[in-house]
Amino acid sequence: MKVGVVVFPGSNCDRDMYHVLTDVFNLDAQYYWHEKTLPKNIDAVILPGGFSYGDRLRAGIIAAHSPIIKDIQKLAEKGIPILGVCNGFQILVEAGLLPGVLLKNESLNFMCEWTNLIVENNKTPFTNQFKLHEKIPIPIANGEGRYYVDDDTLKQLKKKNQIVFRYNKVVNGSSHRIAGVCNQEGNVVGMMPHPERAVESEINPVDNKPSSLIFESLLIKMGVNN
């Protein structure tokens, strides 16, 4: 199974993501520079966190115009699993692959802390190993992580089961405490917290197993036995 880790100028969680995919989950991962193309037979794509283009203009907006985004759009239409984490989520939103927008945190602070997520949709390629409403201790690290949608869009997200993760309490002022969403088909998922920083017990002071299920879900989806 081949997983692409897309690297933009200013990505800084790409190595952590690559490490987790290869060293923890024994996947065949490869970096793809944002000006390159993605192979048509790739099995999954991950857009890691960071500060693409220094968050200039708006987090994710400049990277959303990168050449590789066209390939990601095509793969998304084919149903290939795509995960955007933090800045990757911001890029997917700005590219129109996911609904909503990410605004500055209500506190205007860069927030770096442990949060608890609640799984609201366990049908996606990244959540199929969770029980519904299972709790995930996981860190956030962002300045523009306040997910916003208008009331009509929020109704649609609920109706179409596109809310994947919610914080268990108010963290940053996100609409409906949303921390992650998916597209209508469910194969494109974006989340603000960082699972790649939570899957190893050495760096997870609470419980590393729930975050691991995000990657194990992908393995199950692809039929890989590690």
Add this chain to the structure above:
Amino acid sequence: MTTFNVHVTIENKPGISDPEGDTILNDLVLKGTHKTVSKIKTAKMLKFTIKEKDKKIAQSKVQEICAELRIYNPMVSIVTIDVFDA
């Protein structure tokens, strides 16, 4: 062709919270003696310098650029475009 300065002001739509503007109002301006101020909104301004035939074309060109490249996010932001002689 004439050179124009085009100012693009991007601000939150009404109803989208603007914590920076609120903080400037409540914790700076209203804590002083300026009690007549009722609202402060922050905005981002981009200043374009552009060569076009006339002001109208300069404005529509910048509007087109803003929409095409999503310079502002229409879900949460409104944009005002003002054209000046350079």
